[in-house]
Amino acid sequence: MLETRPPGGLAFMKMHGLGNDFVVIDSRGRGAVVTPALARALGDRNRGVGFDQLAEIRDAVGADFALDFWNSDGTQAGACGNATRCVSDFVMRETGRQAVTLVTARGGLAAVRRGDGLVSVNMGPPVLDWREVPLAREVDLLHLPLAGDPVAVGMGNPHAVFFVPDADAVDVAGWGARVEHDPLFPARTNVEFASVVGPDHLRMRVWERGTGITLACGSGACATAVAAHQRRLTGRRMVMDVDGGRLELDWRDDGVWMTGPVAHVFDGWLSPDFVAAAR
Numbered sequence: 227m228l229e230t231r232p233p234g235g236l237a238f239m240k241m242h243g244l245g246n247d248f249v250v251i252d253s254r255g256r257g258a259v260v261t262p263a264l265a266r267a268l269g270d271r272n273r274g275v276g277f278d279q280l281a282e283i284r285d286a287v288g289a290d291f292a293l294d295f296w297n298s299d300g301t302q303a304g305a306c307g308n309a310t311r312c313v314s315d316f317v318m319r320e321t322g323r324q325a326v327t328l329v330t331a332r333g334g335l336a337a338v339r340r341g342d343g344l345v346s347v348n349m350g351p352p353v354l355d356w357r358e359v360p361l362a363r364e365v366d367l368l369h370l371p372l373a374g375d376p377v378a379v380g381m382g383n384p385h386a387v388f389f390v391p392d393a394d395a396v397d398v399a400g401w402g403a404r405v406e407h408d409p410l411f412p413a414r415t416n417v418e419f420a421s422v423v424g425p426d427h428l429r430m431r432v433w434e435r436g437t438g439i440t441l442a443c444g445s446g447a448c449a450t451a452v453a454a455h456q457r458r459l460t461g462r463r464m465v466m467d468v469d470g471g472r473l474e475l476d477w478r479d480d481g482v483w484m485t486g487p488v489a490h491v492f493d494g495w496l497s498p499d500f501v502a503a504a505r
């Protein structure tokens with residue numbers, strides 16, 4: 227086995243939260259290295275590593291670390307709840323702490339380790355102003371003028387949440403791709419399909435902007451919880467069954483808290499040739 231690593235390569239970690247999978251590059255102590263081309267090359271599950279999102283850890287002032295998120299199509303995302311929980315767990319293990327703060331494109335966030343091994347993140351308050359979601363024009367966010375009557379919620383990234391009788395019966399790929407590109411969403415949108423199991427229990431499936439169907443989406447789960455409470459379908463606390471397992475959501479005064487498991491699967495090394503070709 228090759229023990230020495232030639233210069234020009236790049237170390238990475240593979241992590242996931244409920245099967246929402248991430249490549250994580252730790253750029254603390256140096257400048258950011260991720261470019262749209264590198265994100266696209268790495269995101270290719272046949273010729274790269276494959277991920278739902280790429281997260282780059284950077285140094286921060288006034289917080290423990292900063293995080294940038296990239297989709298597999300090379301676009302950036304303002305939020306990624308499950309990657310935030312995974313990287314927060316990594317930094318908590320590294321430092322021996324039970325809580326960390328971080329900065330993302332949407333501002334400061336906080337994460338804590340819960341006693342049962344799960345990791346919680348406060349994803350911040352929902353964005354309920356049409357300009358900030360963003361939407362193309364002023365409309366009723368609780369009843370968007372689209373077939374299926376979705377709700378718009380921002381969590382640092384845009385979400386359109388549909389409430390349906392049976393989320394498992396929805397053509398998520400067909401509807402998701404269409405709604406992602408609807409002109410009402412100038413920055414495109416993530417799309418969630420949820421059905422009510424009980425006043426504190428939802429089933430949700432997701433189409434992620436820039437990625438497609440994924441097994442879980444943390445910011446999407448937060449947006450769905452907010453939309454469900456606003457529509458008076460649930461209280462502010464609930465469990466949510468996504469394709470990859472179960473998340474807990476709690477819309478508190480200080481923001482939407484999302485809790486679930488995390489996994490650090492393996493560490494890898496990108497060859498200098500791969501990195502050079504992707505630049």
Ligand SMILES: N[C@@H](CCC[C@H](N)C(=O)O)C(=O)O
Nearest residue numbers: 303306307308383443444445
């Ligand atoms: N999987 C993420 C959300 C990813 C971001 C999204 N695709 C976007 O473009 O906004 C999560 O766990 O929140």
